[in-house]
Amino acid sequence: MNRKLRMGMVGGGKDAFIGAIHRHAAGMDGLIELVCGALSINPDIAKDSGESLFLAEDRIYLTFEEMITKESQLPADQRMDFLTIVTPNFAHFAPAKMAMEHGFHVVIEKPIAFTLEEALELKRIQEATGRILCLTHTYSGYPLVKQAKQMVKEGKLGNIRKVWVEYPQGWLSKLTEREGNAQAAWRTDPKRSGKSGCMGDIGTHAAHLAEYITGLKITQICADLNVMVEGRMLDDDGNVLLRFENGGAGVLMASQVAAGEENALKIRVYGEKGGIEWAQHEPNTMLVKWLDQPTQIYRAGGNYADRLSSFAVHNSRTPGGHPEGYLEAFANIYRNFSLTLGAHIDGTTPTAEMLDFPGVEDGIRGMAFIDNVVLSSQSSEKWTPHTV
Numbered sequence: 001m002n003r004k005l006r007m008g009m010v011g012g013g014k015d016a017f018i019g020a021i022h023r024h025a026a027g028m029d030g031l032i033e034l035v036c037g038a039l040s041i042n043p044d045i046a047k048d049s050g051e052s053l054f055l056a057e058d059r060i061y062l063t064f065e066e067m068i069t070k071e072s073q074l075p076a077d078q079r080m081d082f083l084t085i086v087t088p089n090f091a092h093f094a095p096a097k098m099a100m101e102h103g104f105h106v107v108i109e110k111p112i113a114f115t116l117e118e119a120l121e122l123k124r125i126q127e128a129t130g131r132i133l134c135l136t137h138t139y140s141g142y143p144l145v146k147q148a149k150q151m152v153k154e155g156k157l158g159n160i161r162k163v164w165v166e167y168p169q170g171w172l173s174k175l176t177e178r179e180g181n182a183q184a185a186w187r188t189d190p191k192r193s194g195k196s197g198c199m200g201d202i203g204t205h206a207a208h209l210a211e212y213i214t215g216l217k218i219t220q221i222c223a224d225l226n227v228m229v230e231g232r233m234l235d236d237d238g239n240v241l242l243r244f245e246n247g248g249a250g251v252l253m254a255s256q257v258a259a260g261e262e263n264a265l266k267i268r269v270y271g272e273k274g275g276i277e278w279a280q281h282e283p284n285t286m287l288v289k290w291l292d293q294p295t296q297i298y299r300a301g302g303n304y305a306d307r308l309s310s311f312a313v314h315n316s317r318t319p320g321g322h323p324e325g326y327l328e329a330f331a332n333i334y335r336n337f338s339l340t341l342g343a344h345i346d347g348t349t350p351t352a353e354m355l356d357f358p359g360v361e362d363g364i365r366g367m368a369f370i371d372n373v374v375l376s377s378q379s380s381e382k383w384t385p386h387t388v
Contacts (some may be wrong), residue, residue, distance in 0.1 A: 006033060006078075006081045006082075007034050007080060009083070010039075010067070010083060010095045012084075013042075013337040019039070019212075025333070028334070029331060030339050034053060034265055035080055036080055038064045039053075039060075043062050046060065057340060060368040065098065079326040080104060081105060082106060084107040090192045090194070092109075092118075093118040096125075097125055100131040103129070103342055107136065108135050115194070115367065116367040116368055116388070118367075119366075126360055132359075133342055134333065135366075136211075138267060140328065140357075140358055141333045142278075143284075143311065145225045148286060149212060150309035151288075154215055160246060161272060163249075165251075165266070167205060168253070169264070170260050170261040171256060173229070174229065175232065177189070188233060191313070195371070196370045202254050203240070203254035204369055206254055207252060208362060211365065213245065213267065213276075218243070220385060221243075222241040238254055263281075265279070266281075268300035273291055283326075284320075285298070299320050300312065300324060302316040304320055315336075317331075336357040339354040
């Protein structure tokens with residue numbers, strides 16, 4: 001590629017949180033430029049947001065339908081290459097479907113869709129159109145998460161026996177959705193968020209991280225979902241027992257009423273030879289615990305190529321001792337997607353490191369996790385098959 005990739009955006013206007021995160025992440029490596037957007041369902045906010053981002057007036061759109069239609073009619077050297085979708089959950093499917101059918105690649109903020117049926121339909125469309133779809137499961141972008149994945153894959157920990165993964169937050173400890181908090185309002189509304197609140201929002205991140213690091217699929221679940229804040233319509237807390245395809249066992253906890261917690265995502269994975277422990281609060285450090293020797297401390301950094309995997313180094317941006325965090329992990333997903341898309345445009349083969357970003361299959365498993373967790377929680381049976 002001898003040019004930047006051209007990005008369009010649906011949602012993410014000045015009244016939103018995640019849109020700015022996507023724009024920062026997409027722009028970090030200089031591989032992408034935002035060229036158009038339908039940034040809000042509110043026409044005034046859409047226009048003001050586009051102007052504040054210095055978009056050309058004729059490429060500030062009021063609907064995603066208008067944007068996709070008009071962009072597809074532009075010359076190939078001007079129109080957007082891909083569309084990023086950062087709307088609430090219920091508004092993911094339609095723009096993703098239309099974009100791929102009009103020849104555009106897609107990046108979607110997690111979750112992939114509103115229902116499992118929509119996710120499966122997006123897979124069919126992707127396969128039919130040959131488009132690339134990227135899902136921003138951010139936490140898989142951290143270098144040491146990728147290091148942990150490679151250590152498991154190479155058998156260094158032995159057969160995986162146990163996984164503990166937790167994601168406590170405290171921001172919904174009060175009924176903030178009725179106090180003017182827009183982020184809380186849509187996330188706790190089943191018409192906009194879906195059939196699960198906490199588990200759908202952050203429990204899916206924990207489940208994805210467990211499957212990503214171990215390389216194992218969750219095959220059975222036993223879930224208990226709770227509504228701790230009186231008057232809330234969706235779960236704000238839950239616990240899930242997990243069984244993996246190799247016979248390993250796991251425990252997943254997610255809560256948005258853990259008062260005082262921020263985004264305390266943490267995972268521990270244990271095999272027959274040793275285990276790893278990683279927490280997002282200190283993402284540049286990972287503990288590696290061995291059965292027959294002292295615990296080791298792994299540190300992220302681009303200058304550790306002699307001791308970290310190629311996947312970890314590929315996603316490290318600075319030498320050790322210069323911390324990298326959430327934005328860099330987010331940017332790693334965009335960079336790998338961009339490099340893969342660039343190779344696709346050039347007709348070359350991307351490396352395995354480039355291809356290491358979440359996609360449609362991750363999205364489908366996330367939607368299935370939501371369905372099955374809700375089903376299990378409502379069931380009198382102990383175990384519910386985790387099927388897609």
